[in-house]
Structures are given as C-alpha cells and as structure tokens.
Amino acid sequence: MKPAPFDYLRAASSHDALEVLAQTGEDARILAGGQSLMAVLNMRLAQPRVLIDISRTEDLDRTIIDHGHLVVNAAATQGSVEWRPSLQNEVPLLALAFPHISHFQIRNRGTVCGSIAHADPSAELPLVLSVLGGDVMLRSKKRKRVLKAGDFFQGMLMTAREPDELVEGVRFPLKRAGERYAFTEFSARHGDFAMVACATVVTDTYIRIAVGGVADRPVVEQWPRLHGDDLRGALNDLSWKLNAQDDTHVSATYRRHLVRQLGWRVIEEAK
Template sequence: MKPARFDYLRAASLDEALAAIARHGDEARIVAGGQSLVPMLNMRLTKPGLLVDVMRIETLRTPRRENGALVVPAGTRQAILLDRPHVADELPLLAAALPFVGHVQTRARGTLCGSVAHADPSAEIPLCLVALEGEVHLRSAKRARRVRADDFFVGMMVTDRAHDELVEAIGLPLRAPGTGYAFAEVGRRHGDFAIVACAAVVDGRRMRLAVGGVADRPTARDWPLLDGTALDDALNALAWDLGAGEDIHATARYRRDLVRRLGRRVLEQAAEEARRCQG
C-alpha cells in the first residue's frame, strides 16, 4: 500500500524541527531513518498530517562521549555505530545486539533513537538501553529533560515522550571495569523481531537481566549474585511476572521457557566475562 497524504518538512536545524512539532502537536511525526515509521505509513497504521525529517540536521549526526556514556543523537544510523572503531570495547552489549537489528540494508538507514522512539517491545535497541540503565534525552522548544530508560518505555509503542518533544539522543553507559555483558535472542529467522531477547549486565555485586518480546515493554530485574537453584527460582518468578501472551509466533509457555533458558545463558556468560576482567 501507499501512505496517505502528509505535508513534509526537511528540517535544517534542531530549532526548526522543534518549532514544527510544537505547532502541530500529535498531527506531526518525526521521521529519521524511516525503517519503522515508513512501513506503518505504507500500511496506513498511522496517518500524520506532517512529517518532520531530522536527518539533515548536522548537529544531530555524530555520537560523543559525555560523563561515562556515549551520547548517540537522533541522526546516527545503526550501521554507523556498529562500524565505530572499538565499539566492542566501549559498548560490548550494543556490539553484540546490533547485528540482530533487521538486516544490513535496514541498519544502513535506521537510527538508534528512531528505534527507541518507536518502542516496539521486541526491539533490541530499547532492550539494551534498559539493560544498561541508559537515558533518553528529550527536547522540546521550551525545555530539555532526561528520562531513565526504565521510565521512558510505558507500554507497547507507548513512551513518556510528549507530542512536542523529540528524542534528541540516547545516553548509553560505556563499559564499566569488572563488568560483563551478554546478549542472546531467539527468533524465527535472523533479522526478524525476537520472540524473546535477553540482555545481561553482571559485576562483582549485582546481576541485571533485561527481557524483551514478552511484556509490553523491555523489562529489567536486579538480583544479588545468584547461581544454582536460587537463580532458577528467580528466573522462574520473572518468567511468570512478565505475563507472557500467546500469538502466531509462540505460546506463552514457550516464551516463559525462553526467559528461563536464555536468561540463565546470558547471566552466566556475563558473569564469566566479569570474572575474567576482574581476574
């Protein structure tokens, strides 16, 4: 299908984009790489009156390091981050997860912030942001604010972003010393949305597991360092708490089983890596 009609503004500056979304409210949609929004336009699942294209805004292009995080702005494409020299050293979780985001052809266009703003509950980038306890940088014509990833994702494709706000950047905490990171997912085919995706962050005191594809948003739990049956029990409780549903791709029972198994696998892998770098 083809999109319904909309006006189009190729914003030349951040101020121009923010003024446009302030004026048009929920009639306007931001488009960056278009890899999530344009399919929805084509299928007429959304019919905005105005599209504001932010990909020509020079100041939103290049990631920068700031206070122990990599701040990735709205215009950074997924392929650019993945090709960044030493990305596996500075952001090991992203380096592991990004190859599962769509395909080479969609990563060449799609942005990290676009995926976060879209907030599909199965998507890998929102999952990593939650696992890493990152931040979403929101900006409107009137104010700027930063929201913890845990608070940003509200429900299926629903976020804390107001209609006049742009996801200006995401802040991804850089690799911390003595900390291990791991990612795994199960999907029907590589590049499809995951049935269940898990991301783990483990240091000397604490283990954190984030799960995507089960609840209506990526959801994380923190535990002290657990193993054996204590870990089994914790994972089992999480698997039930997430309220897995049944759809064409998987039964609820299969999803719970994947949470237990993938969860254990990534936690053990991250714990092993943490031990190695503490070694």
C-alpha cells in the same frame, strides 16, 4: 497500502524541526531513518499531517563521548554506531546486540533514536538501553529534559514523549570496571523480531537481566549473585512475572521456557 496524504518538510537543523513540532504537535511525525515509521504510515496506523525529515540535520547526526556516556543523537544511524572502531571498549553490550538487529541494510538507514522512540517491546536497542540504565534526551522549543529508560518506555509502542518533543539523543553508560555483558535472542529466522531477547550485566556482587519480547516493554530485574537452583528459581519466577501471552508466533508456555533458557545462557556467559 499507501500512506495518507501529508506535507513533507526537510529540516535543515534541530531548530527547524522543533519550530514545526511546536506548531503542529500531534499532527506531525519525525522521520529519521524511516525503517519503522514508513511501515506504520503505509498501513495507515498513523496519519500525520506533517512529516519532518531530520535525516540531514548535521547537528543531530553525531555520536560522542560525554561525561561517562556514549551519546547518540537523533539522526545517527545504527550502522554508524555499530561500525565505531572503539564501540567494543565503550559499550560492549551494544556491540553484542547490533548483529541481531534485522539486517545490515536496515541498520544502514535506521537510527538508534528512531528505534528507541518507536518502543517496540521486541526491539534490541530499547532492551540494551534499559538494562544499562541509560537515558533518553527529550527537547521541545520550550524545554529540555532527560528520562531514565525505565520512565520513558510506558507500554507497547508507547513512551513518555510529549507531542512537541523530539528524542534529541540517547545516552548509554560507558563500560564500568568489573562489569561483564551478554546478549542473545530467539527468533523464527535471523533478522525477524525476537520472540524473546535477553541482555545481562554481571559483576562480582549482582546480576542484572532484561527481557524483551514478552511484556509490553523491556523488563529489568536485579539479583545478588545467584547460582544453581537459586538462579533457576529466580528465572522461573521472572518468566511467570512477565505474563506471557499466546500469539500467532509462539505459545505463552514456550515463551516462559525461552526466558528460563536464554536467561540462564546469558548469565552463565557473562559470568
């Protein structure tokens, strides 16, 4: 299939994009990397009247360190962040997650903010942002606001973004002393969406784990340091809490098994 007809605007700056969003709202879609959006348009799951291309806006193509966060703006590609020489020391969990995201050709075009805005519950970047307690920076012509990841993701491909708002950037907290990280996922083949993905942050006093690919959004749990049967019991409770469903790829029973096994693996690795 091909997209329904639409008008195309290449924005020269974020100001241009916000002006059009203010005028068109729900009739517009933002195009940054297009790796998710173009598939949605081709299947006519979305039929916007206007497509606003921000991929060449210099003021949105930035990745900077600011007040204890790695701030990735809307036009910055996944590849440009992945290849930062300092990423391993800045946000180690991002460095661990990037190789699991599709293939390098996709990461070369796809944007970090585009993945966050798309809010696929099986995607790696929403999972990392959630377990780190990161923020989503939203901007319209009239206001700016910042939401925690847990408040931004509201369901399957659903977010708290208003129609006239742009996901201007996302903020990943920098590595904190004493934190250790791990990431893993299971998919039918490398590059496919994860059937289950797990990310964790472990310190000497707590375990924080996030699970993707099961519920309709990333789910984050925090426990004190658990070991042995106590940890297995907590992971089993979590696997049932996520309300896994059968689908064409895998059964609910197997998804619960993956949550228990992958969860144990990442926690032990991060310890």
